[in-house]
Amino acid sequence: MAKQLIDTYVAELPPTVQKAVHQSTAATTEKRYQLLGDDYADSDGLRKLAGAIRQHTLEYLDTYLAQAEESLTARGAKVHYAVTAEDACQAVTGILQAAGITKVVKSKSMVTEEIHLNDYLANQGIESIESDLGEYIVQIDGDHPSHIVRPIIHKTRGDIARSFEREGLGDYNDDPETITRRARKFMRGKYLEAGAGITGANFVTADTGRLVLVTNEGNSRFCLAPAKVHIALVGIEKVVPSDADLSLLLNLLGRSATGQQLTVYTEFINGPRRADRPSGPEQMHVIFVDNRRTEVLASDCKEILRCIRCGACLNVCPVYRQASGHAYRSVYPGPVGAVLSPLLAGDKFKELADLPKASSLCGACNEVCPVDIPIPDLLLRLRNRAHQEHVPSPGTPPMAGFALLGSHPLIWRSAMTFGAAKDYLPLDRLPVPYLGAWLKTRTLPKWRGGKFRSWMKSRHGRNGGGGK
Secondary structure (H helix, E strand, O other), X not given: OHHHHHHHHHOOOOHHHHHHHHHHHHHHHHHHHHHHHHHOOOHHHHHHHHHHHHHHHHHOHHHHHHHHHHHHHHOOOEEEEEOOHHHHHHHHHHHHXXXXXXXXXXXXXXXXXXXXXXXXXXXXXXXXXXXXXXXXXXXXXXXXXXXXXXXXXXXXXXXXXHHHHHXXXXXXXXXXXXXXXXXXXXXXHHHHHOOEEEEOOOEEEOOOOOEEEEEOOOHHHHHHOOOOEEEEXXXXXXXXXXXXXXXXXXXXXXXXXXXXXXXXXXXXXXXOOEOOEOOOOOEEEEEEEOOOHHHHHOOOOHHHHHOOOOOHHHHHOHHHHHHOHHHHOOOOOHHHHHHHHHHHOHHHHHHHOOHHHOOOOOOHHHHHOOOOOOHHHHHHHHHHHHHHOOOOOOOOOOOHHHXXXXXXXXXXXXXXXXXXXXXXXXXXXXXXXXXXXXXXXXXXXXXXXXXXXXXXXXXXXXXXXXXO
């Protein structure tokens, strides 16, 4: 299945995009290894500690959520709970309509992508502009992100220049500095027009009620500085027990996501404007979003909720590097998406049940995960679930024939003897069930087999039957 996914989508990706995705992900992975090795004597021990903290939080999530609500309320924030994506969108709309707001700016948030908030707000007559440069480009192109951290990893600067020209932001110019300057000029006006700023949250600490945001562009600060209302949509799993836990998680997040010792802008938001804090929005609303996370928590794949959205597993994954993010057909791509997306699909699990098979199970994703998620194990559990629920794998023929071949030595040796003939046969036109359709998405390598048994037999003879 991994081979099929790669063949299908790589064929559609321009060579320049393939090269950009591979180079970017490989470079970030190398920077991550170097920084962790240089800065910490036992980086693997830190990963395991971070994983234990995140797992502990999940095991006692009800306690920490209640504590977070109490702490946030004490700081003047209003806390809401949304069971479904629809509930979350309605909660946002209700807050905006009550305040008479028709224009908002957004900081980067995977949860808002997950619940399709922009589309919902547009249908309600509310303008919502993405302020993260990559997310804004995705928005004006009617596209969706292909990477958790770098949403336009699949686009070239020429693509961006053409999009800006189409949107009236200037004549075609693919100079990165020019693109950035034009985006800054356009976005400043939108910040001042907006009545509300919408963000996600990387973490919310239960003991103090601090909401933590990390960005490399500072756009979340611009979103909130002139806004009257701040709305934060937060997955329920983003709660951490205490501020003390943040030091470890933030250090691992920056190094794992972008190869930085610390993300450029790290904000600790302590509630709305008040007497001892004269700046900031007048209102702060925190919406904790479930959207089937409690179902995941009750499953045998609950470890995936440890994820801190660093994207390191995408960067190191050989399948993602070749296929890019859109091949995963969901908001969350790569190894984490291959686990999380089917789980969040609910009744539509079968539509994404093939994603766990889009993996070589090499284990690299687990080795780089800053919170030590056993992603290969979770992929296998989901493969087993698909098997138990009799979900067919698209394009994959039944394996009963191979099972017969592989369990009978005489048949296997006969097949090896005639294996070389496959290079000269039109296999896709042979009257063998499923074979033709299967080969439409695969290119088989040249035959190189058939020599091992001869080599082994001759070696066995030379050693007098006692070969080592």
